[in-house]
Amino acid sequence: MSLDRKHLLKAMGPGILFASTCIGVSHLVQSTRAGADYGFQLIVFIILANLFKYPFFEFGSRYAGATKKSILEGYQQEGKWVLWVYFLLSLASMFTVTAAVTFVTAGMLNNLMGWSFDPTILSGCILAFCTLLLAFGKYSLLDGLLKIIGSVLLISTLVAFFGVLGKGQIQPIESFVPKELMEREGIIFLIALMGWMPTAVDLSTWNSLWAVERMKQTGYQPKLKEILFDFNFGYIITAFLALCFLTLGAYVMYGSGVELSSNSAEFSDQVVRLYTSAIGDWAYLIIAIAAFSTMFSTTITVVDGFGRAMGETVRLMFFKNAGVKTLYTAMMVIVAGVSFIFILLLASNLKDLVDLATTLSFVIAPVFAYINYKVIMSDQIKDEYKPKPWLKNLALAGLIFLTVFAIIYIMVYFGIISV
Template sequence: METENQPPAGARWKLIGPGLVAAATGVGAGDLVATLIAGTRFGYALLWAAVIGCIVKIALAEGVGRYHLATGRTIFQGWQSLGRWTSWYFGAYILVWGFLYGATAMSATALPLTALMPFLPLWGWAIFAGITGFVFVWFNHYQAFENVMKALVAVMFVVMVGLAALVVPRLGAILSGLAPGVPQGSLFYTLGLIGGVGGTITIAAYGYWTQAKGWRGPAWLGVMRLDNGVAYAVTGIFVIAMLIVGAELLYGAQVALASGGKGLVDLADILAQRFGRPIAMAFLIGFAASAFSSLLGVWQGVSLMFADFVAHVGGPDPEDTQTGWPYRAYLLWLTFPPMALLFLGKPFFLVILYGAFGAFFMPFLAVTLLLLLNRRDMPVEARSGWLSNAVLACAALLFVLLCGQEIWGLIG
C-alpha cells in the first residue's frame, strides 16, 4: 500500500485537475455529434437524458477514485482479486480497443484540422495528430499533461457555450426538457445519450490520474468528490450546449448531419452560412480541442492502465509506470499500427466494430465496481451506500442493454 498523505490546508478548488482530465478525455467528437443529432431530431425533449448521463458518469468515476484512495490499490488490482477471468478479459480488450481507437482518435482530430487548413489531406493531419500526441506524452509527465488538458478544456468551454448563447436558447423550452419523456422513435437515442457521453475505458483511468496527482489515502476522498463533481458538471454544460445548438439551429429544419466527427464539419458549414466564416472557424477550433484532448487523454491514461496490467500479471512492479517499457510499448501500439487503417479510408465495418467492441467495457466496469465497493475488505467508511449501489446497478443494466443494441446492430 502506498504512503498516505493529507490534502494541504486552503481552498480545495485549487487542487482540481484529474476529473477535468477524465471528462475532457471522455467527451470526444462522436459524443458531441450524438448529442447534436438528438437535439436536431427531438428538440429539447431528451435534455433530461443528458443530465442523467452525467450523473451516471459521476457515480462510476467516483467509484473508481474511491477504490484507489480507500484501498491504496489500483482498479486493476481490484479486478484481479475477483478472479483470473478479469485479467484475460481486460488484457484482450485493451489490446484490440487500443488498435481500433488509435485510428478513430487520429481521424477525429484530423477532420477539423483538414477543414481549417486543407493543405494536407485527412490522413496527413491524422498522422500529424497521432505523432504530436505521442511525442508530448512520451516526454512529459502528469503535471504538464494536466496543464495542457485544462487549456484544451478552456477552449472547448468558451467555444461550445458561446455557440449555445449565439443561437439564443429559449429558457422555457430548456426547462420543459428536464421533464423525463421518451418521444416516439427516440428510445435508442435516449439510452445512448445516458450511456454514451463522457467516456468508456477512460473512466477507469481516473484513479490512475489521482495517483499521478499525488493523492494518497482516504483523507483525499472529499477532494476527489469535489474534483469529479466539478468535472462532470463541466461535461454536462458541454452536452447541454450542443443539444441547444441542435434544438435551436437545426430542429425542424430537416437538416441531416453525418454520424461521427463528419457531422461536426457539416455543422461548421451551416454556421458559416448563418453567422459567417469566423464563427465557423471558432467552432472548428473548439472541435479540434475536444478531439485532441480525447487523443491525449487516452495516449496517457490508458497507457498507464496497460503498464499496471503488465506489472501485476507478467512482470515486476515498476516504481514509475510512466518510464517503464509497458507504458511506452502501449503508447507505440496506440500510435503507429493504427495508421495502417487511415490509408484504407476507415471502412464502415471498422466503425461499426469499434462501436460494438467499445460497448463491452462499461457493463464490465459497472458490475465489477458493484462487487468491489461492497466487499468486506473495503474500509467501512468507503463502502457503497444504498444510493451509490442503486446508481451503479441501474448503470450496469443500462450498459448491458446498450451492449446488446450494438451487437444487434453489428449482426444486422
C-alpha cells in the same frame, strides 16, 4: 465540513482530464448529431446515460481516494482473472476508440488550417505527435495543457448555447420528414450515443490512475472528499455540455434538410458553423481553434489513458519488476500504431467508424460496471469509504440499465427482434 482551498487545488486535475476525454466524440460528434437528426427526442437518454453510468466512474476515483492506489490493483486483488477480463476487453475496444477520436481530430485540423491533406496520413502524424509529447512531457504537461483548452471550450460552448437560445429554433423546411427513433437505424444510433455518454465505462480506470499520478506530481495525498469533489466537478461539466451540444444540433440543423456529413473535413466545417450561426461569422476562426483543441485534447488523453492503463495492466500481469515509464511508453506506441492501421481500414466513413467504437463500448459496459461495483464493495475498502446506500442503489439500477440496453442492441442488430 468545508473543503480547504489550498489542499483542494492540489487535488484538482484528474477531473479536468476526465472532462477533456468526454468532451470530444461523444459531445462534439454524437450529441450534435443526435440533435440534428432527432431534435430533443434523445435528451432523456442522454440524461439517463449520465446518471446510470455515474457510480462506475465515481468508483474509480473513490478507490484511489480510499487506498491511494489505482483501481487496477483492486482488480488484481479480486483475482487475476479480473485483470485478464479487463485486458482482453480493452484490446477489443481501445484501437477503435483511439482511431475514431484521432480521425475526427484530423478533420478538425484540416478545417482549421484550410488544408486538404489525406486525413488518414494526418491522423498518423497526430498520433505520433501525441505519443512523443507524452513520452517527454509526461503528466504535468498534459495537466496544464488541458486546463487551458478546457476553459476555452467551456466559454465558447456556453456563448454558442445561449446564442442559439436567443435566436430560437429554425423552422423546418416544408418537405422535412422526421427520422423515426424506433426503427432499426434509430435504435442502433441510440446505443452508439449512450456508448460514449459521457464516455466508455472502461475508461473509469483512468480516473484512479490520474488521481495517483496527481499525488506523485504534487506530493500531496488528498482526502477522499477532495478527490470526489474534483471528479464531480468534471462530471457535472461534461453532463451539462452534452445537453448544450444536443441543443446546438436541434436548434440549428434539425428540420433544415441538411445532414451531418460522413466526410471528416466537411463534418468539421458543419460543426464549426453551428457555433458561428449563433455567435456570428466573425467568430469562425476562434471556434475552429476551440473545436480542434477540443478534439486534440480528447486524442491526447485517450493516448495517455490507454497507454497508462494498459501499461499498468501488463506490469501487474506479466512484468512486476519492469519500469512503469517504459511500459507506459511502449503501450502508447502500440496503441498509436495499431489505431493508425484501424484508420487506414475504416476511414472511408466517419459515421461508421464512430458508431463502431461507441457501440462496442456500450456492449461491453455492463462487464466493466460490474467489476467496479465488485471491487468497491469488497473488503479492500473500509466501511467508511464505501458508497452510501443511495449510490449503491444507483449502481445496481445502472447495472440493470446497461445490461438491458446491451441485450436490446444485440437482439436488434442480429434480427432476433425486428423493428
